[in-house]
Amino acid sequence: MDYPNGILVGRAHVPGHAHPRIVTVRGEELFDITAPGMATVRDIAESGRAADHVRTAPGVSLGKAKAVLANSVAAATDAKFPSLLSPIDLQAIKASGVTFVVSLLERVIEEQARGDNSRADALRTEILDLIGMDLSELVPGSEAAMKVKAALIEKGVWSQYLEVGIGPDAEIFTKGQPMSSVGYGAEVGLHPASSWNNPEPEVALLVTSTGAIIGATLGNDVNLRDVEGRSALLLGKAKDNNASASLGPFVRLFDGTFTLETIKNSEIALRVEGEDGFVLEGHSSMNQISRTPESLVAATLGTHHQYPDGLVLYLGTMFAPVKDRDGAGKGFTHKLGDVVSISTESLGTLSNRVNLSTKCPPWTYGSSHLLRDLAKADLL
Template structure:
């Protein structure tokens, strides 16, 4: 567990979850000590909403890890899982490439060169929703270069979608799933904001918004098939709560690093620098809240700068996952999220849904502590 935590974990406050023999438990890390909060608050959603605890039952020093028979889970439970897309200029260009290539990776290289030359610098130069962005839109329409992806890249409204059902996310160490019929896909290393029921950003963690480029490229209406599949949403390792030493400004300066290690010796590295995001994280939360109510809060993927174009097998075919890939996503103050790649068909089935979770809490006398 210690290899998943940031180097400065002794100065931070963290929330997480584990599966114990009796069922899911809520974890807290503070002062280099691991605590079990479950008897005080039985869900992470409830703990985030409160953010004040008596301490919890001491499990032991962080260096000792989890008790025998416990497995680390995704650090969220009842929160909705939302995501914002096309929040970086590069990702906007890559989405247009997918659209124009109709999901065919072989056509992507030639389209990429043309779009970057004609659109790339222009997108980077404007503030989304500004008068300059509106003028750029009209110019691109006149040139036949407009796209629905450019609308959410530089228009007033961010793209916000539902990534994954409640309780379906997987944590560090678990397999992540890619649809078995996808031939062009990639990891998306992202910062995930944790928002309480009042709409306040309580903290942050890391996420992998596993994406099927071939499906979304064929039609934006296939977004749900491209994004929401068994084991296709990884979050973790822990939620780092904001405090005097770790704030939203630290998130704005965060650089997320990605490493993919293939079973054949392939290696792919990338970064996601939050300083280059087109829309401020606080604005993404505001747009996600909109006219909604989230009584259990939500987790929000902020989008990624990273879009892999490095060839893997054949020149011009770019990157796609293989079963057996090992994906590591890390940030200096958030830790490391590591998952092995399998197919969504072969990944462990999602079995602890809302009903099973509530039944388990009821059997343990914890319903009134949600």
């Protein structure tokens, strides 16, 4: 199912309006609930009563929700009808990395391969033999983790990724700027310099300026393995490009039946379908995360760093695709036209088609444009 039952909030392009409209799903219909003072997802999140507001706000029907989702697919979009956008607006877009042991090992492999995917298969076997232990049982920053760190340094396989994977400090980085994320059905972008890359299916939390976690959505943290593997200092180039942050289809707000515990026990399914007939499937289990969502939020926001418009935080992924695509030992990389679908029972399905960042629609509508348009419409 593209969207679940629950209290859903998102944004949509609606013909006749210069600015994105705030929408929710009621039954099978999509409703426009944009109102003065509640004309951004940011304002709803910061109100202290987000779920109640979205559930009870007066609205105007935009038609069947499934029809709007169908019209949101880039190749089929008709501008005369509503289409979904990313479900967030003024929030900062943050991400946490190396939060699962499987992705931890793959990041080490990237680093050792120096961006050369032809070496990945052999390095995977070599590194697993050297480590010789199950890192998933380690609590990051614990005394046991520090002993493992010392042992790995002695073996000569220590890595900056092992540091953030089992060390005391989480990796938190800026995935993109406010208003830069794309939504359901949009194209997601790969930097044209990359030849080894992959989707990262993740849950992303909606967090208020006070640090309250009030909802969640699905995300694709598009990753360039060759670029980041050359140097971790290239993280910005590997992670933040046009259309490289996808979120959606909606933010589901927490209520009595959907909570953070639901997220902690979620199973995330990934399916990649290529125009060449290639199919890749995988799953991530959120109960395998090595740092709790609460600890990742605390590492992002607090007295050390404030976000007055709140944030969304990608929680990381345990899925690192290694299935060979173009021959034995070559592993996985995207091809243009791949359709990536990420789904959970509680959050629905986020689907996007892969293109080059230089070929995706350029990001031209920013925070200043939104605020000017809302002011003209007397909605601020």
